[in-house]
Amino acid sequence: MRFATRILIGVAAATSVAIAAPAAASATTTTAASAAASSYDSWGSYHSSDGKARANGSVVVHQKKYKDGHWKTFWVKKKVCWEKNGDLKCKWVPKKVKKHVWEWKHIDTYTVHANLHNKKWWGKNDCAWATFKIVEHDGSTHFERYKNCHKFPKHFSFSGKDAEHISVNVSRGNEWSPKGWHSGWESVYHAAS
Numbered sequence: 001m002r003f004a005t006r007i008l009i010g011v012a013a014a015t016s017v018a019i020a021a022p023a024a025a026s027a028t029t030t031t032a033a034s035a036a037a038s039s040y041d042s043w044g045s046y047h048s049s050d051g052k053a054r055a056n057g058s059v060v061v062h063q064k065k066y067k068d069g070h071w072k073t074f075w076v077k078k079k080v081c082w083e084k085n086g087d088l089k090c091k092w093v094p095k096k097v098k099k100h101v102w103e104w105k106h107i108d109t110y111t112v113h114a115n116l117h118n119k120k121w122w123g124k125n126d127c128a129w130a131t132f133k134i135v136e137h138d139g140s141t142h143f144e145r146y147k148n149c150h151k152f153p154k155h156f157s158f159s160g161k162d163a164e165h166i167s168v169n170v171s172r173g174n175e176w177s178p179k180g181w182h183s184g185w186e187s188v189y190h191a192a193s
Helices: 002-033
Strands: 037-047 053-084 087-118 127-136 141-148 154-161 163-173 178-180 186-190
Touching: 037 163, 037 186, 053 127, 053 163, 053 186, 087 127, 087 141, 087 163, 087 186, 141 154
Parallel strands: none
Antiparallel strands: 037 053, 053 087, 087 154, 127 141, 127 163, 163 178, 163 186
8 A cells, every 4th residue: 555655656746847847948948038138219300401301210129149159279288198118108299179169149130210201392302311321330331311202201110230320311302312401410329338
């Protein structure tokens, strides 16, 4: 009777461990997945110098961590021994060893949302323009340009990664390009150092 009771207690303990183990494993997976950090910030309103174009919006930044593996060369000292005239001789010899090394890195992805308002949608230079300058961490720069030649606000967004600084220049122009009345470069986003 005591033997049967011990078996039943052992089976119950094994069952509770089998049920709890997947729950614990999924809890650690959820914690690792939620390690990505996010931030939200609004920007603007910025106006053209004549006050007839206006832009405002927000920036959403997600920081994602990932593991990066690469080969690294290390110098190690290896003991080399040989026998000479019945005596064992040894010396330390430097040797190159390649090892695969893992390190945590992160990447910042961003999405800029914007509204472009046009207060003068008739006549010459009837369009509002917003030109965005994106400077990345490696120093490279690229531009995004948007226009609104209509009475109602235009909504747009663009995305990218690894931006160090994003700024906008609001101006007036025709259907093909900005022509003047620039606001100058105004800050939209600056990465934390």
